[in-house]
Amino acid sequence: DTGVSQDPRHKITKRGQNVTFRCDPISEHNRLYWYRQTLGQGPEFLTYFQNEAQLEKSRLLSDRFSAERPKGSFSTLEIQRTEQGDSAMYLCASGPDVYEQYFGPGTRLTVT
């Protein structure tokens, strides 16, 4: 299966710790998106990349959030100094163009 993969699937961390999530897109997809989904809500857009360029990051929730896609392949999303409000599902999606986005299984973060 060559779908979008995300690692880890679940992460439990204590408040104040840093966490990093990884997303491996479908190969040859040059667009990669990160979303956050809280309970009972639809996914909320955070940031996106075209190849290695991060073209939109104003929607990242705070300066504690950052993302990278160093070689235009996999991407990482880091949250520094986690807070309980950061508990959510973090979703990655990739697409070959602007018309399609295929989602990964997500990383569920729990901040205690």
Add this chain to the structure above:
Amino acid sequence: AQKVTQAQTEISVVEKEDVTLDCVYETRDTTYYLFWYKQPPSGELVFLIRRNSFDEQNEISGRYSWNFQKSTSSFNFTITASQVVDSAVYFCALSEKEDSGYALNFGKGTSLLVTP
């Protein structure tokens, strides 16, 4: 402001009933795309359909059909002869040319429960 409104939070039907999920969107762009995704209990979002703003032709795929009406800014989704496996949360989403590289703006979702 919410760009996509799914007014129905939860719907419960009995198997074999038809059910329509409503979606109303708001945009000033002339070029935009509308989507429906399914999120089963396993959590992974599954793409169902994409329509662009220049194509109002309705679409049918098996038991699924979609009605796109620009005049009312609606993109409704109908499941005919529902089945238990249709139980999931369904999201309508909008992507616009002028917004963050066509990032998806999702509604809050409609939770569909189909009982035997």
